[in-house]
Amino acid sequence: MLAQVIVDVPLMQTDKPYSYRVPKALAGLMQEGIRVHVPFGKANRLIQGIVVALSDEEEPTDIKEIAEILDYRPVLNQEQLWLAGQMRKTVFSYKISILKAMLPNLLNSTYDKILHAGAGLSDEDRREIFATKEEVRFSDLDVDNQARVMRLAQAGKIEVEYLAKDKKQIKTEKWYRVCHERLSQYEISNRAKKRQMLKEELLKQEEPAPLSQLKERYSSEIIHYFEENGLISVWEEEVSRAQNYFDNVEASQALTLNPEQAIAVREITSMIGRESQTYLLQGVTGSGKTEVYLQVIDQVLQDGKTAIMLVPEISLTPQVTNRFISRFGQQVAILHSGLSDGEKYDEWRKIERGEAQVVVGARSAVFAPLKNLGAIIIDEEHEASYKQDSNPRYHARDVAKLRAEYNRAVLVLGSATPSLESRARASKGLYGLLTLQKRANPLARIPRVDIIDFRDYIGRQETSNFTPPLLEKIQEKLARKEQVVLMLNRRGYSSFVMCRDCGTVDQCPNCDISLTLHMDSRSMNCHYCGFQKGIPHTCPNCQNPSIRYYGTGTQKAYDELQQLIPEARILRMDVDTTRKKGAHEDLLGRFGRQEADILLGTQMIAKGLDFPNVTLVGVLNADTALNLPDFRSSERTFQLLTQVAGRAGRADKEGEVLIQTYNPHHYALAFAKNQDYEGFYRYEMAIRRNLGYPPYYFTVGLTLSHKSEEFVMKKAFETVAVLRGNLTEYIQILGPTPKPVARTHNLYHYQIILKYRKEDNVEQVLNQILDWTQEKEQKDLRLIIDNEPQQMM
Template sequence: MGKIAQIIVDVPLMQTDKPFSYQVPDDLANLIDLGSRVHIPFGKSNRLLQGFVVGLEEGSVEDLKAITAVLDFEPILNKEQLELADQMRHSVFSYKISLLKAMVPSLLNSNYDKILHATVGLSSADKELIFGSKDSVVYSNLDQSLEGQISKLVKSGLITVTYSAEDKKTLKTITYYHPQLEVLQNLEISKRAKRRQALRDFLLSHPKRRPLSELRQEFSWDQLHFFIEAGAIQTDEVQVDRSQDYFDQVAKTDFLNLNEEQAHAVETITADIGKANKPYLLEGITGSGKTEVYLHIIDRVLKMGKTAIVLVPEISLTPQMTNRFISRFGEQVAIMHSGLSNGEKYDEWRKIKSGKAKVVVGARSAIFSPLENIGAIIIDEEHEASYKQESNPRYHARDVALLRAQYHKAALVLGSATPSIESRARASREVYHFIRLTQRANPLAKIPEVEIVDFRDYLGQQEVSNFTPILVDKIKDRLSKGEQVVLMLNRRGFSSFIMCRECGYVDECPNCDISLTLHMDTKTMNCHYCGFQKDIPHSCPNCSSSSIRYYGTGTQKAYDELQELLPQARMLRMDVDTTRRRGAHEKILKAFGRGEADILLGTQMIAKGLDFPNVTLVGVLNADTALNLPDFRSAERTFQLLTQVAGRAGRAEKAGEVLIQTYNPNNYAIQLVQKQDYEAFYAYEMGVRKSLGYPPYYYTVGLTLSHKNEEILIQKSFEIMNLIKNQLSDKAKILGPTPKPIARTHNLYHYQIIIKYRFEDSLEEVLNHILDLTQDKANKDLRLIIDYEPQNFV
């Protein structure tokens, strides 16, 4: 008899999608608990793998393999997270190990970190090596699969190793040290090189690691380079914790007074903490002060001794949003988003895990933050598609938030000026509580007037393609008044595509069935799917004609046109291309906020979360870019985006105006944006959804199958479609298989099957069966994605 651990092994297959039993050695018994990460021998070869302990019990340990090592001093997952993975497995068709790994920082899955954990029990962030120090630790049974990484560290001079006398393969000690001290002491330096001598003396008397910039204040780069080349100074890049910069720069602010509607929302929601049984949908017009409501709710939560999670769309994780939380709650805030390095994410995760952080502000994955005693979970802009993970595991943060809120009896608040149709429908059926904010928080700020301009009226009458004369005149008027303008075009790059006017040739990606996009900043043609890149052709590759022209438009082209029209205007462009570099997004917005530019031109990343009091005109250059996509949510997405960007105008005392250019002025989504009437749009859209049989009247599951051979793919797709039909009821509607709108990417063909259903008890079993089938040897080249409630059908 002994202690047995149930372990999910890091092998994402159906056969391993269950716990395996392992013996807990006596010397590790006090170190292993639920949620611990361990190394275990697996399979006939006994190769060492990572695993998560999901159960502990007493029983017979005869014939059981033993756990080799514990990777952490304390469990990295708690009981709630383990239960959460169990619940998610029923609707997120990813293997359990994928769900568990999604809950921990990616740094904890790196081999370098495993070495540090296995040898000294410290993370790379903790083990900041001190220049000239020595530190060794005895460790037996080190994971031999890490031998290659250990060898690299030995060769780099970072560590030395010794082995036990009994077993030359068992690592006994690892010594961390820097050899630079010896090099410094023996380095020959000319007596005439006074500055080099001074630098050596400084280094010998100040052995601790320090930023290179500190040395540059006293010594020249040539002097430093001499020591670096000699091996006396070792340099490496260390990421600075950007979130700490936020704390240093953000001044504390006081809570604002709430109007009657805001106060009612705060009182109603906070009264439910500890007994909450269903979410709150907070529908508030743009500028109604939803963020201030969130801040007051969190203040109440903290005073109760509880914690909070605030999710915001990745695209609107702007300094403005982050600063408001830090200015109120200081270093109790942890920031989690994709702009942080893996090391920084790990630092923030440790801050949360240790209990130092009480409020987590982040994008989608922040929903997994290891907070205890949660009092409120807030999802801002809850309609955003970015809350759905588009890669494995394909979870929706809203669904995970609901599970966590139920576990903690926390208040779950879904906030938006334009809620998703599904959320608004749930509110109408009282599945959600429903609270509305109908007035702007600033009583002097009025809802902007919205004007629609029909592009067709100006065909052939304008010199440039993106700006009608009426929009140009309005921009000039604002510039003359010293006011600012925001312009949105939901497409990056210079042009959509290039085409030969002689033969009709369109330059397409060789790997994907899509035209290449022209990027003038890099002077290349780029594929936005697989990353393929080539030089811009100056003649037609098909017929050699020079009549090759650019068609469509993009933010870069619009920027160039506007510069020609208004050379005196100071402009900033913000899209994926101009914000690739770290900190660029923040830099652009700060410059615009300081009034260093008159016009901010960008893609949808400028549509949400920005609050600039001097912006009085918002122009939408083309409202139709997403309107006619083959997706039943295209009208909803268009309405939401246009309403959000319109809300950037007139947020203070100065009156705001919005001008929308479109080729479809009579479309109901655009007409209702002009009226700023979400409720009317919701009522109309519900009628459309009902007639077409789409959410919220039906649930949906999307299956995407991919293969390099289209004939094989078609055959397999129909086999799976028939299997689904035979095992589901006649009430389920099955669409397809059909090619995806973009039928080939990355040299793979893609077909999709859509299942629409209301109640299908056997659906989970059927989908798991299909997932299992795709792992047969006969299907080794077939790729399958199962997406529960897909957010995109394009």
Template sequence: MTKIAKIIVDIPLMQTDKPFSYEVPEHLLDLVQVGVRVHVPFGKGNRLLQGFVVGLEDADAADLKPIREFLDFEPVLNAEQLLLADQMRHTVFSYKISILKAMLPGLLNSKYDKEFHPLASLSDEERQLYFPKNSPLLASELREELSLKMAELLKAGKVEQVYLAKDRQTIKTQKHYDVNLQLLETLEIAGRAKKRLEMRAWLLENSQSGLLKDLQALYGREVIKFFEDAGALNIREVEVSRAHAYFKDVKSSNFLQLNEEQAAVVEQVTAAIGQASKPFLLEGVTGSGKTEVYLHIIDKVLQQGKTAIVLVPEISLTPQMTNRFISRFGEQVAIMHSGLSDGEKFDEWRKVKSGQAKVVVGARSAIFAPLENIGAIIIDEEHEATYKQESNPRYHARDVAQLRADYHKAVLVMGSATPSIESRARASREVYQFLQLTKRANPNAKIPEVEILDFRDYIGQQEAGNFTPPLLEAIEERLAKKEQVVLMLNRRGFSSFVMCRDCGFVDDCPNCDISLTLHMDTKTMNCHYCGFQKGIPRNCPNCQSPSIRYYGTGTQKAYDELAEIFPQARILRMDVDTTRQKGAHEKLLTKFGNHEADILLGTQMIAKGLDFPNVTLVGVLNADTSLNLPDFRSSERTFQLLTQVAGRAGRADKPGQVYIQTYNPDHYAIQLAKAQDYEAFYQYEMSIRRQLGYPPYYFTVGLTLSHSSEEIAVQKSYEVMGLLRQGLTDKVKLLGPTPKPIARTHNLYHYQILVKYRFEDHLEESLNRILDWTQEKDNQKVRVIIDHEPQNLM
């Protein structure tokens, strides 16, 4: 009998979506565990691939290929994560390898462009042992040699925790020095060696350990080598956390006194920690102190020796949110979001894995953090569509959170001023426990007054295309009082484009059915779908007329108008263009928070979660653009956005005012956002969803088929429609196939089918059959996306 490892290999195909059996070589018997990564030969050519060990058993190993090398001294995936991948496979319709890889930082997922992968976190001496110069070994032999030596080092106790990753930069180290005072004092140095004598004198006075680079700056490498060779100086590598900068300038803070409503919520939630319980939906008006409630819940979790995850929807919210958590819980916090570098993500992941971090704060993927013994999972702004992953694997963080909360008997708290219609409906059916915060945490802070400005009333009167006279007056008033202003441009689906006044030609992307967006800062026309870029045309490409002008609006145009009207104002612009650089969100928000700017002008990223006490005016420049999108959630998204951005005003002692500019002042989403009445909006929207048969009355699955030929895209869409009709019962409603609203991107034509159902036993089986269908030879060039509960039908 031989030890057999069951391994999922890194090929996302239906045929490989199962564990393959490999023999565990004798020298790896004590080392290969469930949850580690290995390299295994796969296929006829025995190409080496990364794989995950998902099971071990004793069996007959006749004709089995052996594992070539193991990559981890301890599992990178735990039993809960492997179970989670099995559970997610039923709803995300993505191959298991894609789900497993999504749980790990990018540095732990192999790239296959190198002969072999060097080891990280070893000393120079140990590295030399692995990679002797001029080694005559072939790459395949070196892999086996490498694996044997790793085993020897581990058994000898020379290394504890090593992760094999794509390059030596995986783990960042700094060289430190230690002084051997006894040897230093007795060391003989010639009288003419002035630098050595000088350095000895300095070390005798400064004998504590230090950074080698500081010593090198003073005395140079050669002098240091003399002391090192003599044994008076010991050089060692110390691991450095690349994410340390996020923690160093944060001052600690004390817990705030809770009001009665907040205290009642904390008590009810914390009483359920460690028990099987329904999720909590916390509906709290903007400024009601939801974050302080979260902090108190986590404090109770930590007192019980448990851990916690806090999810926020966007990077722009992360700096303020993480700072609040770091100020309370210090180094126990780990940060995980897409704004970190690969190295920072890896360091934070290891901090969690090693048990140093007890609280993880991050965006969507932080839900996979390898925490043990979780006591609470909190999802802030739970209504946000960004919690749904738009690429493989298409999971919703809320669903994964529910699975993890059930596994750990943790409390799941979802908070929002404007919960998603689906979540609020679950609360009304008691699937969720419903909690409310109805007043602002600061007793002096009042819900701001909201005024709707009808653009149609000011046609011909406007100094600037983006601003009505009452809004400009209000801005002037706030500037005079030294108060701050937040202005939001609702840019979704509405941006600057170039059009010819003579022939009507619009400059479109050659790869996508969408107009190119004008970017004045880079003097280019850009496609926001495929990345195509070109210079701004001087003449019409169609009729050669010079009468080519740009239309629409954008943050740059609004900024220019503001700067012209208020030359004395300090204006900050916050959009995709100004936040490309690492740390840009935090720098801009810190600047605004320190009152180094009077006006913050931005896109939707400024609408949520930001808390600036001196902001007394909020203006929404164009409330309509998201209303006109062909998506059943467009009214809900507009209401949520307007309510959230209005909540940025008057959060401290000064009263706040909100102006909403619109061409549709009577639309229910805009009127109810003015009234800040979520419950009335919920009732009205539910009646519409019931009539139209949309969530939460029906579940949905979206299928998108894409091909470079429109004819083939249509033909294959009807084939898939036939498979669905064949596999599903007549209780299911099938809509389509129809072209997507933006029918062509990346030179591919897109057709979509929408499946609406309430109960359907054969759904999973039918959708897996379509995954099988994509592997057939005739269909391999068709790109098929299966999206359970799609958040965006564009």
């Protein structure tokens, strides 16, 4: 038997399957989707690989042999192997990188199997494999014994423990059961008081219990005495490290749907299992999209199928996950970046073993190894965070479309403010369009939105984040014991530090970007490369002490608000205050319990939050993303303002929204004020048509990076020459130009943008360029090819 193996070397030369002979002892165990160790290169060093195909072709005499098998069942299924092949065509990443993106981190780590002799092991096997040891390393065995171990592991006769980065991959807990008949007849000396106490205690115990509970009260020596004499039986069980997410969540029942919701559920569920169909569910904030998702998933489960629910990372709060856990219980698995590697691995195993039928998670959860998918739902589908910004650069929406086609499943894209690309497809009939135009709570009304012009207050007050009308409204709400949400989409204390004498701005030495002041750590930080230094007291250029802080961030706004309204209880929520595990949940929990009056934060507070006592939302500065050099800046601003406005007035109390800006007449703000998505869509589409941007054109971004600006500029022009020589005159090639932030991490960046409507050779030519940059002459040249880039910065 021959195995086709993709090796873990992400290079042009190795982006293909290599043939390896399967040892006879392993032939019955070998399956596609299993990880193996294989000798590779002239030095024959052992590296990890993934078996993607098997065949019975005649073996060449010089073919190398698989050294060992790492799994006794596949870690990647047939659908995932197919999916990697499809993605390879559009993400311009090597196949091994795509395959590894589908696996939990612990399976991509260097690790070894530690084997323990199980209770059902024969004396012969015990002597052959373990000799006198209690445990052995799998890698120390020869191939024949490795094969024997795999078969015994499949039969449950050997316990397998994985070690990765000095952490146990599988967490287990010891349990014990009382052997009542033997214990009741067993005589214990009256002098052994502790043993007598434990005997009396155990005789009253009916159910199994964790051994750790006994160890809290009795020594290991006493417990071992009871185990050794057959008075208790002890065994190990795998423990889910993510179980605490499921504890103390009360079960809930389906809600009564209003007519709009009922139509959406009926339309979506009618297609499950029949054919792949994509729906755009466009519903105003608070219209009950989540209840639609829950009832669609409930029908999917009744049909014996499975479902994936994707939510943007910043929206993955307990408020969101708890709604799915309360409805579907232990059938749910959770996958997002807030989990430790061990917790993610436990949830992945739960899915892979078929114990979970619903996966709730962020972007990478789209790869969850569920079988027989009936529905994939992407909430807030317009969010840029669904596009992976590192290799492999996939968009979860595109991957979900492929999986829906493979499984003949429905794909639901939900949003109050859909991306222009999705809405355009729905307008053309490529997606089904379903709308929810009313809030689900009949007492809840769309909040009133007012725009405050910062310019009206220039010279009338000291520089401040808070205009008098906003302060007055905040105090009014607090007097009524109502809550306030304030958003400023910039973290830190000040945006930059500048000398008032010579104009020098304190910049990062590695990046062409100013350093941000953080008062809590008393440091200047680069938000690109992580560089950090102390706060300067004199200008680094002229040594003058006339150095001042300019701009603002959430930390500065928090300090200012405390001075202006000292009686207010304020919570700050940004990347800096939520670094610690569980901090995100803790802050929202405190606000939900009304232990705080004001929640101040970045865009992470704009989505997925449902607090009935919030009656005022304030946007401190709507201009932070409005004038960025990105054709999507107006769309992003409109979406963010509409989303954050939707946090107000979600119950029976009327909501208000105040937006502070220096650009009160900008069309994105005008349409957000009126909550007018249709008007914004028509206006922005006309601009996109005139400028030739998505959804009218496809785009590809190429970024070349190198430590030498002269070298990277030369290679960028060579790249353009290759593009022009191999593509038609109908494609627009913009650049090369330095990126808006031209240097980060001590590398200079040049970008090229391709715009086209139809170009048959794009994929082939871009792969040719990707391979060319791997050649020796391009030493240290980095190339990123981003299909449909979501950020132009």
